[in-house]
Amino acid sequence: MDLANLSAFIAVAETGSFSRAGERLHLTQPAVSKRIAALESQLDVRLFDRLGREVGLTEAGRALLPRAYRIIHELDDTRRALTNLQGQISGRLTLATSHHIGLHRLPPVLRRFTHAHPAVTLDIRFLDSEVAYDEVLHGRLELAIITLAPQTLGPLRAVPIWDDPLDLVAAIDHPLARRENVRLRDVACHPAVLPGDATFTHRIVSGLFESTGLSLDVSMTTNYLETIRMMISIGLAWGVLPRTMLDDQLCALRLPGMNLSRRLGYVVHTERTLSNAARAMMRLLEEDTGGLHDPLPRR
Incomplete structure (x- = not known):
C-alpha cells in the first residue's frame, strides 16, 4: 500500500475536501484525486462518496481510517526512534x-x-x-x-x-465595579461573557458557581480571550480573564476567599x-x- 496515497486518504477524510487536502499536502486537487483513485484501485473498494462538493467516507473508508492512522503513526514512530x-x-x-x-x-x-x-x-x-x-x-x-x-x-x-491566576472582571463603569463589597451572588445577577462551555476555563468558572448553588447567566461565548476583554471593557458583560490581561479599562472583582487559577x-x-x-x-x-x-x- 503506497504511503503517499494513504496520507492523501487521511487528509481528505479529515478535511472533507479534496481541495483542502491538497492545500494541506501542498498538492493540486487533481494530484490528490489521482492518489485516492490509485488507493481505491489497489484496495478494490470505493472510499469516498462524492456528492457535488460534499465528500464523505463510505463504509469501507470508515473501516480503513483507524487502520490508516495506525500505519502512518507506526512509520512516524519508527523514523523518530x-x-x-x-x-x-x-x-x-x-x-x-x-x-x-x-x-x-x-x-x-x-x-x-x-x-x-x-x-x-x-x-x-x-x-x-x-x-x-x-x-x-x-x-x-x-x-x-x-x-x-x-x-x-x-x-x-x-x-x-x-500558574495562570484568573480574575472575575468588569468594565470600570460597570455596576459591579462600583460596589464596595461584591459577593458571588451579586455577580450571578449580571450577564457574563465566557469561553465556550466545552473549554477547560469555562468548566473552572461554572464549577465555582455550581459549588455555591448559583447559576451563570452567559449572554455570549467566544474562545478568544482578546475578544472577551474587548466585550468586557465596553460594558457588555462581566467575564473571567487571566490577571496578566487586565488594563486600566478593567476592574478585577475581589471576592473574599476566592482564588481562581488555571x-x-x-x-x-x-x-x-x-x-x-x-x-x-x-x-x-x-x-x-x-x-x-x-x-x-x-x-
Missing part, C-alpha cells in the same frame, strides 16, 4: 498551542529554541486547548502547549509550566516515541518551572 539514535535535534516538530499562550507565554521560549536548534522546522498550529488535547490523544500531534484539563488521564501526561503546560502521549526536537522543547519549557518536573522517560 531511528533519528533519536543519531542524537540529532533536527527535522520537523509539529506542536499546537492556544492563541493566548502563543501570544503571551511562548515567544521567549520559541526564540530560545530556534536560536539553539536552527535545524528544526517548527510547525505551530493554533488550536483551542481541548482540540489540541484530542489531537495529541489520537497521535496527530507530538506536543501541545495548552490550558491543562483539571484532570489528565493516561495515556496522556500533562506537565504544568505556568494551569498552563504541555501534554504528550506516553506511548509515543518523542523526537529529539520535542524533548528539547520540553526541556526549555521546564526551565521556567525551575526544573521541578522530571523529564519524560526515554522510550
Whole structure:
C-alpha cells in the first residue's frame, strides 16, 4: 500500500475536501484525486462518496481510517526512534498551542529554541486547548502547549509550566465595579461573557458557581480571550480573564476567599516515541518551572 496515497486518504477524510487536502499536502486537487483513485484501485473498494462538493467516507473508508492512522503513526514512530539514535535535534516538530499562550507565554521560549536548534522546522498550529488535547490523544500531534484539563488521564501526561491566576472582571463603569463589597451572588445577577462551555476555563468558572448553588447567566461565548476583554471593557458583560490581561479599562472583582487559577503546560502521549526536537522543547519549557518536573522517560 503506497504511503503517499494513504496520507492523501487521511487528509481528505479529515478535511472533507479534496481541495483542502491538497492545500494541506501542498498538492493540486487533481494530484490528490489521482492518489485516492490509485488507493481505491489497489484496495478494490470505493472510499469516498462524492456528492457535488460534499465528500464523505463510505463504509469501507470508515473501516480503513483507524487502520490508516495506525500505519502512518507506526512509520512516524519508527523514523523518530531511528533519528533519536543519531542524537540529532533536527527535522520537523509539529506542536499546537492556544492563541493566548502563543501570544503571551511562548515567544521567549520559541526564540530560545530556534536560536539553539536552527535545524528544526517548527510547525505551530493554533488550536483551542481541548482540540489540541484530542489531537495529541489520537497521535496527530507530538506536543501541545495548552490550558491543562483539571484532570489528565493516561495515556496522556500533562506537565504544568505556568500558574495562570484568573480574575472575575468588569468594565470600570460597570455596576459591579462600583460596589464596595461584591459577593458571588451579586455577580450571578449580571450577564457574563465566557469561553465556550466545552473549554477547560469555562468548566473552572461554572464549577465555582455550581459549588455555591448559583447559576451563570452567559449572554455570549467566544474562545478568544482578546475578544472577551474587548466585550468586557465596553460594558457588555462581566467575564473571567487571566490577571496578566487586565488594563486600566478593567476592574478585577475581589471576592473574599476566592482564588481562581488555571494551569498552563504541555501534554504528550506516553506511548509515543518523542523526537529529539520535542524533548528539547520540553526541556526549555521546564526551565521556567525551575526544573521541578522530571523529564519524560526515554522510550
